[in-house]
Each structure stands twice: as structure tokens, then as C-alpha cells.
Amino acid sequence: MDIEMMYQENILDHYKSPHNFGKVENATVHHHEKNPLCGDELDMFLIVEDKKIVDIKVYPTGCAISVASASMLSDEIKGKGIDEVKNMTKEQLLEMLGIPISPVRLKCALLSLDTLKNSILIFERYMGK
Amino acid sequence: MLSAQTKSLDVEQIRKDFPILQRKVHGKPLVYFDNAATSQKPKQVIDALDFYYKNYNSNVHRSIHQLGEEATAAYEKAREKIAEFINAQYEEVIFTKNSTEGLNLLAYSLTSGLKQGDEIVISQLEHHSNFVPWQQMAKHLDLKLKFIEVNKNAELDEESIKKNITKKTKIVSVNHISNAVGTINPVEDIAKIAHENGALMVVDGSQAAPHMPLDMKKINSDFYVFTGHKMLGPTGVGVVYGKKELLEGMRPFLYGGEMINEVRFDDTTFNKLPWKFEAGTPNIAEGIGLGVAVDYLAKVGMQNIFNRDKELLGYAMEKIKEIDGITIYGPKERASILSFNVKGVHAHDVSQILDSEGVAIRAGHHCCMPLMSVLGISATARASFYLYNTEQEVDTFINAIHKVKKVFGV
Numbered sequence: 001m002d003i004e005m006m007y008q009e010n011i012l013d014h015y016k017s018p019h020n021f022g023k024v025e026n027a028t029v030h031h032h033e034k035n036p037l038c039g040d041e042l043d044m045f046l047i048v049e050d051k052k053i054v055d056i057k058v059y060p061t062g063c064a065i066s067v068a069s070a071s072m073l074s075d076e077i078k079g080k081g082i083d084e085v086k087n088m089t090k091e092q093l094l095e096m097l098g099i100p101i102s103p104v105r106l107k108c109a110l111l112s113l114d115t116l117k118n119s120i121l122i123f124e125r126y127m128g129k
Numbered sequence: 130m131l132s133a134q135t136k137s138l139d140v141e142q143i144r145k146d147f148p149i150l151q152r153k154v155h156g157k158p159l160v161y162f163d164n165a166a167t168s169q170k171p172k173q174v175i176d177a178l179d180f181y182y183k184n185y186n187s188n189v190h191r192s193i194h195q196l197g198e199e200a201t202a203a204y205e206k207a208r209e210k211i212a213e214f215i216n217a218q219y220e221e222v223i224f225t226k227n228s229t230e231g232l233n234l235l236a237y238s239l240t241s242g243l244k245q246g247d248e249i250v251i252s253q254l255e256h257h258s259n260f261v262p263w264q265q266m267a268k269h270l271d272l273k274l275k276f277i278e279v280n281k282n283a284e285l286d287e288e289s290i291k292k293n294i295t296k297k298t299k300i301v302s303v304n305h306i307s308n309a310v311g312t313i314n315p316v317e318d319i320a321k322i323a324h325e326n327g328a329l330m331v332v333d334g335s336q337a338a339p340h341m342p343l344d345m346k347k348i349n350s351d352f353y354v355f356t357g358h359k360m361l362g363p364t365g366v367g368v369v370y371g372k373k374e375l376l377e378g379m380r381p382f383l384y385g386g387e388m389i390n391e392v393r394f395d396d397t398t399f400n401k402l403p404w405k406f407e408a409g410t411p412n413i414a415e416g417i418g419l420g421v422a423v424d425y426l427a428k429v430g431m432q433n434i435f436n437r438d439k440e441l442l443g444y445a446m447e448k449i450k451e452i453d454g455i456t457i458y459g460p461k462e463r464a465s466i467l468s469f470n471v472k473g474v475h476a477h478d479v480s481q482i483l484d485s486e487g488v489a490i491r492a493g494h495h496c497c498m499p500l501m502s503v504l505g506i507s508a509t510a511r512a513s514f515y516l517y518n519t520e521q522e523v524d525t526f527i528n529a530i531h532k533v534k535k536v537f538g539v
Contacts, residue, residue, distance in 0.1 A: 003485035007478070007536045038477055038493060039507025061507075063475035064537075108477065 006099050007064065015064040018071035020078065022057045028127060031119040035107050040066040044074075044115045048123060051082045063108050065101070070112040072096055077116065086120045088113065137436040138429065144517050146171040146425075157487030160522040165308050165336060165466055165513035166491050167358045170422075174361060177421040181414045189413055190387065190404070204413050207420025208403070214423045215353070216344040217370050220402040224416055227367040228335040229258040231354035232302070234369055234382040234406065235331055236262035239300055241380050245271040248297045250328070252277035252285055253503050254307045254314070257496040259333040263302060277303065279503060282460040283310045290319060298328040305337035309497040309511070310459030311466030313337075320350045329375070335359060339515070340438055340464055342431035351375055357415065362422035366415035369406070376402050383408035434516050438465035441514050445523045452530055454539060458509055465514040468495075471530065473539040476508040482536055483510075486529035488522075 024030075027045035034041040040062030047055040056078050060070040076096055077085045093113045094101060101109050144150050149169050152159050161169060181203070187196035189204050212222045225231040240249075249263050253276050267274040275298075278289040285303070294301055301323040305316050320330040330350040337343065338355035345353060352375075356367040371379075381388055381399055385408035390398040399405045426434065442465045449455055454472035471479050476492035483490055491511045494501045501507060512526060 003482055003536065006481070012537060036498070039501075040475075041507075063477040065478075105477070105481070 006101075008099060011064060011068045011097070011099060014068035014071035018058060018060060018067055018074075020056050020058055020071070020074040023059050024055075024057050027057070029119045029123045031115055031122060033111060033115040033118060035062075035066070035111055038062065038066075038108060040108055040111050042066070042070050042111055042115045044070075044112075044119050046119055046123065048082065048127070053077055053080055053082065053085070058112075060112075062111070065097075065105055065108040066111045069093070069097055069109050070115075073112040073116060082120055082123065085116065088116070137433055137440060138516060140437075140517065140519055143429065144519075146173065147517050148172055148175070150517060154487040154489070155485055158525075160486075160488040160518075160525050162512040162514060162518065162522070162526060163489045163491050164339075164515040164518075165359070165495075165511065167364070168339060168361050168515055169517065170363065171361055171425055173425055174363065174418045174421050177418050178363060178414045181417055186414075188410055200413055203417045203420075204411070207416050207418075207423075210420045210423050210427075211368060214343070214427060215338075215370060216346050218373060221345075221370050221373050221376065223369040223371065223376070223403045223406040224411055225354075225367040225369055225406075226365055226412070227358070228333060228354050228356040229367075231356075231367050231369040232258050232331075232333060233262045235302070235352055235354070236266045237382050238379045239329060239331075240266045240270055240272065243270060243272055243299055246273060246297075247299045248273045248275055248295070250275045250277060250293045250298050250301045252303045252314075253279045254283060254285060254309070254312060254500055255302075255304055255497070256308050256333065256335070257498070258335075259302055259304055260499065263300075272299075273297075276499075279312075279500070283307065283312050283458060283500065283504065284460045285312070285314055285319075290322060294319075294322050294326050294328065296326055298323065298326050300329050300331060302331035302333065304333040304335070306334075306340065306464045306466075307459070307497075307500075308336050308466070309495040309500055309509070310468045311336075311463035311513075312460050313462065313464055316350060317348050320348060324349075336464060336466070339426075339434075340431075341435045345370055357419040357422065360419075360422055361425055362419035363412075363415040365412040366419045368419075373402065376406070381405055381408070385409050387411075429516060437516060438514060441465065441518055441520065441523065442467065444520050445512065445514070445526070448523060448527045449530070452527070452534070454534070455530075458504060458506075467512045467514075468509040469511075470506070470509055471533055471537075471539070474533055474537050476510040478537070479510040479530070479533050482533045483526070483529045486525065486532060488526050488529045490526075 028048040029046045043059040045057040058070045060067040185199040189201045323330040331352040332350040334355040339360035353370040358364040388408040458468040480492035
């Protein structure tokens with residue numbers, strides 16, 4: 001694998017300055033996930049109105065892949081409906097990242113998607129009805 | 130060796146014994162600096178496994194035929210060599226699967242007579258394998274688990290040792306060398322304090338057995354645990370050393386074949402030491418292989434290996450300190466483990482980029498999550514060296530760290 005392919009400029013830009021970065025007090029859903037094995041962590045804050053994600057904040061800590069993934073995913077889903085994003089697949093996420101991901105780094109890349117899916121589950125169970 | 134060599138070992142000669150060092154990774158020569166995870170194996174060990182399976186594979190101890198005799202003799206000969214290697218008696222060397230199994234054996238067997246409120250002392254510096262078994266037994270039996278604290282250099286705090294080990298302490302279990310940061314712990318002194326308080330002393334020697342001369346009589350712990358695969362041996366074989374008189378009084382850990390003397394419908398008598406603790410068909414080839422690994426290490430000389438480790442680590446420390454933005458964890462005086470972080474880059478990314486240069490290190494919490502929380506970090510990058518590593522490889526490693534910084538623009 002060409003290492004410059006993996007750590008290409010846009011990945012490093014997202015890592016250094018993640019989009020939608022921060023925490024909010026009044027989120028509809030706030031969910032925290034981590035990969036204890038790597039120490040990657042992600043706090044995701046969704047503000048949902050009429051089943052639409054009107055705003056999102058992410059607070060990731062960890063490796064470049066996990067942070068960039070959270071940042072890019074936040075751009076991707078902002079302004080979209082819950083139903084539109086809840087079935088997002090692993091393949092779609094990897095395509096969005098656009099870099100080769102080796103099997104051992106897959107869990108870094110997928111932390112953001114897991115956090116989103118669990119946030120939506122919480123939303124649907126407690127608030128979406 | 131009386132040649133004019135500057136190194137304490139003939140590293141070039143040693144490297145010829147390790148076939149894997151010839152391979153390339155991503156088109157670059159392999160630089161293997163993940164020795165604290167597992168060491169590479171010399172051809173002598175690899176050949177011993179091969180020879181066993183091709184020539185005398187059979188079960189040990191009960192097969193009355195030529196192959197069985199040969200396998201038993203070789204397996205027990207390996208035990209004898211290991212006993213000599215650590216200055217112990219033959220019956221005091223119990224084969225296990227690895228250090229984890231050894232520590233579980235002790236955690237189960239030694240706690241069986243304890244009562245509610247009895248105390249076990251471990252440290253903040255332990256690998257999960259010397260942590261979780263004691264923690265879970267303590268929960269199960271309502272025992273109290275206490276922790277010797279570390280200072281900011283990840284050394285065991287002397288005051289904390291004295292404060293935690295008291296007359297209530299029944300078992301003390303600490304590592305000899307920290308796998309995460311390379312601290313060499315004063316286990317002889319701690320054993321003395323444990324004994325003064327009437328407690329048993331267990332040492333997790335997983336990182337020490339590969340790197341320093343061991344003398345069980347001198348350390349005087351009651352138990353000492355290590356694993357074969359970190360000391361040039363195969364995976365699947367480890368050792369619990371225990372003082373004979375203590376082992377004799379202990380409950381077996383695993384029950385079944387091999388560990389019995391006589392089985393009746395109403396009761397069973399157990400086999401003699403060391404087999405009382407070795408239920409089931411053991412890892413025969415691996416045990417024999419560990420014997421060969423120990424021969425290899427003894428021939429090179431453990432003191433020579435210790436000195437060489439120091440030399441190479443010193444070189445690596447000097448070089449890495451010249452790079453800006455590097456944090457090094459652990460004490461000044463340490464075993465050949467270099468745990469560090471590059472400012473602004475997660476350890477996993479460091480490891481990934483080093484790999485692209487053929488350099489294999491470890492990144493993560495090193496199975497020491499409690500220690501990482503004390504140090505206030507989630508992960509480190511860890512380079513760990515062994516007898517076949519060279520200064521030239523360290524240079525490659527240092528250049529690769531510069532590449533990390535270049536890729537990340539830090």
C-alpha cells in the first residue's frame with residue numbers, strides 16, 4: 001500500500017481541523033462510542049427536527065483515520081433525513097473516505113458510522129415515535 | 130569473544146540464524162522492533178519442531194514404544210534445561226500454555242484458601258494478564274485488591290510498596306519488567322517485604338526472561354511466570370516456576386489426564402510434581418522447542434544479551450531525542466523498550482507509516498489500560514529490541530519517524 005494514498009491531503013486536513021467540531025448542550029441525541037483497543041473515541045451530537053438532522057457536532061479523539069471519518073461523515077449527513085442516512089452501509093462510508101483501508105484499520109474508519117447508527121437507534125427508541 | 134568488536138555480541142552472526150530477517154516488507158528490509166510482543170525464532174528452534182514431527186511425534190509419558198520414549202525423554206530434557214537456565218529444581222518447572230495461563234493457575238490455586246477481606250497487592254504497572262485474574266478472583270471471593278502506585282516515570286513508588294504490603298497481605302504479584310514502558314522493578318526487595326509480612330510473592334517475568342540472567346534462588350520469589358514465545362521459543366508454551374514445598378501443598382488448576390495418580394469412582398489422587406499441574410496432552414513439540422531456545426540463549430549468554438540491549442537502547446534513545454516533538458514514557462534506567470508518542474500524531478498512524486518503511490513496532494495500550502489511564506494517555510508507540518537488532522535498523526526507524534512528521538506536517 002502506498003502510504004501517501006492513505007494519508008492524503010484531505011484526510012489530514014479533516015484530521016487537523018475536523019468539520020462540525022465541538023460539543024452542544026441542547027442536542028436531541030448525544031452518543032459516545034469508543035474503540036477501547038485503540039483508544040479512538042467519538043462524541044456525536046445530533047439536533048433533529050421533524051426527523052431531519054438539522055445540525056451535527058462531532059468531538060473525535062484518536063487516529064487520523066477515525067477523526068477524518070467522523071469529520072467527513074458529519075458533512076455527509078448534515079441536513080439529511082434520519083431515514084435517508086440510517087441505512088448507510090460500510091461500503092458507502094469507505095467510498096466516502098476514498099482511501100485504501102487495511103483490515104486492521106477498519107474499526108478506526110467505522111467508528112463514526114457505528115456512532116451514527118447507535119445515535120439513530122437511541123433517537124428512534126426514545127424520541128422518534 | 131576477544132575480537133576487536135565494539136558490540137557486546139556478534140550481531141551479524143546471530144542474524145544469520147533468523148531466517149525471517151531476510152524477508153522484505155512493502156519492498157523494504159524488515160526491521161522487527163516488536164519483540165516485546167513476540168520474538169522471532171532461530172532456525173535451530175524451527176528445525177527442532179520440524180524434526181520432532183518428522184521423526185518421533187508421539188504422546189509423552191505413557192506410550193510404551195520407541196517413539197514415546199524418545200518424545201518423553203526430549204520433553205523432560207527441555208524441562209531440565211529450563212530449570213538450569215533459571216537456577217531451579219526440575220520439579221519446580223511447570224509447563225503451561227503461556228504467561229497468562231500461568232498467572233491464572235496461580236490466581237485460582239493460591240486464592241483457594243483465602244477468606245473474605247484478605248488482601249492481594251499488585252501494581253498499576255501490570256499487564257492485563259497479571260491484573261484481570263487477581264481482580265476477578267478478588268471479586269469472586271470478596272478479597273481486597275490493592276495497587277502499588279507508580280510515579281510519573283512509571284516506576285513503582287517505594288513508599289507505596291511499603292504502605293500497601295501489610296500483615297493483611299496474602300499475595301503480592303508484580304512484573305519484573307514492564308511491557309509497556311520497560312521499567313525494571315526491584316522484585317528481590319519486594320519479595321523480601323512480602324515475606325516479612327507473611328505474604329507469597331509472584332513475579333510476572335514475561336519481559337525479563339528473554340532479556341536478563343535469572344536466578345530463582347537469588348530473586349527468592351515464591352513463584353515466577355514466563356512465556357516461551359518472547360524468548361526465541363515457539364508459541365503455546367510457558368513456564369510457572371514455584372518453590373517445591375509450596376507447589377506440593379497447592380490445589381491443581383486443571384484436572385484430567387496426565388495429572389492423576391489413581392482415579393476411583395469416589396476420589397482421585399494426583400500425580401507428583403511437576404505433572405500434577407499439567408493436565409492433558411501438553412504442547413510437546415513446543416516444549417522441546419523452548420528447550421532449544423534456552424540452549425541458544427545460554428550459549429549467547431544472558432548477561433551479554435542484557436548488555437547489548439542496553440547498548441542498542443542507549444543508541445536509539447540518543448537518536449530519538451534529537452527529534453522535536455517526541456515524548457518518551459518510562460524511567461531513565463530501563464529494559465530495551467522504547468515507548469513514545471509523536472506530537473500531533475496518534476500512535477496507530479505512527480505505526481502505520483513506520484510499517485510502510487518496513488519497520489514493525491506496536492501501537493496501543495499494550496494491554497496496560499490502567500497504566501495508560503494513570504499516565505493520562507490512550508496509546509503509545511512502542512519499539513522493543515532484541516539480540517538480532519542493529520544500529521543500522523535504529524537509523525531506519527529514526528528516518529521513518531521523520532517520514533511520519535513529514536506526512537503529517539508536524
